[in-house]
Amino acid sequence: MALLSIDDLEVxxxxxxxxxxxxxxxxxxxxxxxxxxxxxxxxxxxxxSSLAVLGILPANARVAGRVEFAGDDLLALPDSKMRxxxxxxxxxxxxxxxxxLNPVLTVGxxxxxxxxxxxxxxxxxxxxxxxxxxxxxxxADARNRLRDYPHQFSGGMRQRVMIxxxxxxxxxxxxxxxxxxxxxxxxxxQILEVLRALVAxxxxxxxxxxxxxxxxxxxxxxxxxxxxxxxxxxxxxxxLFARPRHPYTLGLLKSVPRVDARAKERxxxxxxxxxxxxxxxxxxxxxxxxxxxxxxSRAETPQLRPIDDLEHRVACWNPVPDGDxxxxxxxxxxxxxx
Amino acid sequence: MTxxxxxxxxVEDLKVYFPLRSGLMFDRHVGDVKAxxxxxxxxxxxxxxxxxxxxxxxxxxVGRSILRLIEPTAGKVEFDGVDLGSLSKAELRxxxxxMQMVFQDPYxxxxxxxxxxxxxxxPFKIHGIASGRELEARVQDLLDVVGLPRGAGNRYPHEFxxxxxQRIGLARVLALNPDLIVADEPVSALDVSIQAQIxxxxxxxxxxxxxxxxxxxxxxxxxxHISDRIAVMYLGAIAEIAPVGKLYADPLHPYTKALLSAVxxxxxxxxxxxxxxxxxxxxxxxxxxxxxxxFHTRCxxxxxxxxxxxxxxxxxxxxGHSAACHWAEDIKAGRIEPRMPAVP
Numbered sequence: 001m002a003l004l005s006i007d008d009l010e011v012x013x014x015x016x017x018x019x020x021x022x023x024x025x026x027x028x029x030x031x032x033x034x035x036x037x038x039x040x041x042x043x044x045x046x047x048x049s050s051l052a053v054l055g056i057l058p059a060n061a062r063v064a065g066r067v068e069f070a071g072d073d074l075l076a077l078p079d080s081k082m083r084x085x086x087x088x089x090x091x092x093x094x095x096x097x098x099x100x101l102n103p104v105l106t107v108g109x110x111x112x113x114x115x116x117x118x119x120x121x122x123x124x125x126x127x128x129x130x131x132x133x134x135x136x137x138x139x140a141d142a143r144n145r146l147r148d149y150p151h152q153f154s155g156g157m158r159q160r161v162m163i164x165x166x167x168x169x170x171x172x173x174x175x176x177x178x179x180x181x182x183x184x185x186x187x188x189x190q191i192l193e194v195l196r197a198l199v200a201x202x203x204x205x206x207x208x209x210x211x212x213x214x215x216x217x218x219x220x221x222x223x224x225x226x227x228x229x230x231x232x233x234x235x236x237x238x239x240l241f242a243r244p245r246h247p248y249t250l251g252l253l254k255s256v257p258r259v260d261a262r263a264k265e266r267x268x269x270x271x272x273x274x275x276x277x278x279x280x281x282x283x284x285x286x287x288x289x290x291x292x293x294x295x296x297s298r299a300e301t302p303q304l305r306p307i308d309d310l311e312h313r314v315a316c317w318n319p320v321p322d323g324d325x326x327x328x329x330x331x332x333x334x335x336x337x338x
Numbered sequence: 339m340t341x342x343x344x345x346x347x348x349v350e351d352l353k354v355y356f357p358l359r360s361g362l363m364f365d366r367h368v369g370d371v372k373a374x375x376x377x378x379x380x381x382x383x384x385x386x387x388x389x390x391x392x393x394x395x396x397x398x399x400v401g402r403s404i405l406r407l408i409e410p411t412a413g414k415v416e417f418d419g420v421d422l423g424s425l426s427k428a429e430l431r432x433x434x435x436x437m438q439m440v441f442q443d444p445y446x447x448x449x450x451x452x453x454x455x456x457x458x459x460x461p462f463k464i465h466g467i468a469s470g471r472e473l474e475a476r477v478q479d480l481l482d483v484v485g486l487p488r489g490a491g492n493r494y495p496h497e498f499x500x501x502x503x504q505r506i507g508l509a510r511v512l513a514l515n516p517d518l519i520v521a522d523e524p525v526s527a528l529d530v531s532i533q534a535q536i537x538x539x540x541x542x543x544x545x546x547x548x549x550x551x552x553x554x555x556x557x558x559x560x561x562x563h564i565s566d567r568i569a570v571m572y573l574g575a576i577a578e579i580a581p582v583g584k585l586y587a588d589p590l591h592p593y594t595k596a597l598l599s600a601v602x603x604x605x606x607x608x609x610x611x612x613x614x615x616x617x618x619x620x621x622x623x624x625x626x627x628x629x630x631x632x633f634h635t636r637c638x639x640x641x642x643x644x645x646x647x648x649x650x651x652x653x654x655x656x657x658g659h660s661a662a663c664h665w666a667e668d669i670k671a672g673r674i675e676p677r678m679p680a681v682p
Contacts, residue, residue: 214602269534
């Protein structure tokens with residue numbers, strides 16, 4: 001049985017002018033020890049769906065569907081019970097750690113607070129554990145640094161403090177929403193390394209939300225691609241990157257330059273701009289930008305269905321033929337032997 | 339003099355220090371943030387020089403000092419053979435028509451109350467180049483060139499998406515027919531599918547208008563794609579400069595090696611097999627850069643001698659390829675092994 005399972009999740013935002021259909025009936029699941037990547041561009045619904053899972057959307061959001069975790073439907077859980085799940089069983093890290101850390105409390109106080117509240121530790125135990133957690137995410141001199149305030153840490157360290165806080169109660173699910181987007185590339189590598197080690201050692205399920213296909217390729221076993229509030233393709237990462245079947249996935253892969261490119265090839269952008277989320281017209285949302293679109297694509301919304309094998313799914317009436325490959329890869333790894 | 343005839347821009351020993359002050363009454367000068375500390379390079383006519391590095395490395399400050407948007411503390415910037423520091427205000431203003439800047443967030447540089455036509459017409463008016471019917475025609479031409487739809491001129495910036503706003507910014511920049519465009523993270527705020535549109539547009543414009551680019555970015559894949567030559571900066575200095583092919587195939591500075599190995603590649607097969615050099619320390623403060631080589635505090639190839647005492651000069655190691663590392667030859671030959679700490 002899956003650790004977390006999301007069924008027909010739907011999120012709408014009521015604004016004064018219109019209803020925004022942010023997430024349209026998406027379903028997916030996560031097992032323990034699994035890393036799942038959710039990729040897509042701004043406004044595709046990747047962040048909103050995870051906020052919905054945790055029940056932390058603003059008041060004008062309408063959520064429908066089922067989020068099953070440990071036998072409960074989280075969407076139906078009363079607030080008091082949901083508070084216990086959040087932070088203890090399922091926790092989340094965000095893009096900008098500074099907005100989620102309290103600037104007037106020491107880092108130690110912020111970590112021990114969760115430990116004492118959720119795990120009922122006493123002050124000494126909590127201090128001990130907090131120091132261990134900071135060490136775990138690679139912060140040197142952890143015991144002394146507990147007394148420091150967030151501004152005394154650099155950007156990369158703050159993000160590591162956030163991870164330490166997020167894993168403090170040994171959550172079963174960790175949701176990381178663009179955890180490295182605000183960081184420089186060498187710091188990004190540090191954070192990804194920490195996450196990689198945590199998943200392997202603590203056997204937690206990780207949902208990594210990102211716009212960066214490279215980050216997913218390096219860290220996630222399974223990948224979901226979202227577009228305009230829907231899942232357009234999902235499957236094992238290797239399969240999905242080697243044989244993308246949705247024209248949008250292929251489009252994404254062809255539009256990003258690669259640092260290991262063999263020769264300078266002209267990028268192939270996806271024409272046009274994403275669909276307005278105010279309308280819920282029939283038809284595939286990607287059709288207006290899609291070179292593979294047919295009459296049917298414009299008339300009927302395609303559902304996610306298996307293609308090739310049961311794991312690889314695509315929501316498309318006219319999938320990319322197996323053979324229209326993503327941009328060529330160099331013959332051998334570019335890294336020189338040391 | 340190193341001034342080759344085909345060089346459009348020549349930067350020599352550029353230094354930009356921002357003073358640190360303290361004290362309530364006496365505004366004491368207590369030190370400097372050495373944002374740029376002795377940078378030398380040239381840019382040939384028609385080429386794209388990529389300037390890469392992480393936050394705080396000084397790449398943006400270099401770009402701005404070239405346009406004299408920041409007054410350098412020391413050093414010289416020559417544009418088409420003219421020392422910009424020697425020009426009067428009026429002369430500088432005339433010269434600035436030939437060099438323009440494109441910013442990361444076009445929205446903040448577009449007046450929200452002007453329609454797009456007026457925004458693009460402004461440079462023509464300021465420099466008294468065109469008016470009336472001719473002005474209208476030239477504005478429309480520019481909007482066509484950057485791929486904005488017909489009728490865009492009558493609409494306002496907020497009606498456009500990020501990618502289209504960057505097009506508006508480019509139309510305005512092209513109005514004065516510049517020779518040099520300094521583009522500071524021009525695509526990093528855009529979604530990937532839109533990023534590719536703007537990168538292609540920049541390439542087309544370069545060919546059509548014979549432009550020289552200084553392309554400042556932190557994304558090494560994008561920089562590789564668009565640049566002919568690349569300068570890698572670390573804490574206010576150039577660590578390595580080389581033609582793009584050489585830099586990526588044969589990086590000579592340990593920082594470049596680490597940087598390249600840290601860039602994720604959208605290919606699970608390659609990601610599984612590649613070797614990563616993870617730099618565990620943090621970036622030192624540019625107000626108190628480490629002595630000797632600035633990178634020695636994080637360098638996996640650091641040696642017992644010289645690294646922490648002697649500043650490595652940027653040395654020519656191959657044709658057009660320079661790096662600032664005492665041990666570059668030994669590292670390349672495999673005589674020095676990197677120390678790779680595991681996850682602490």
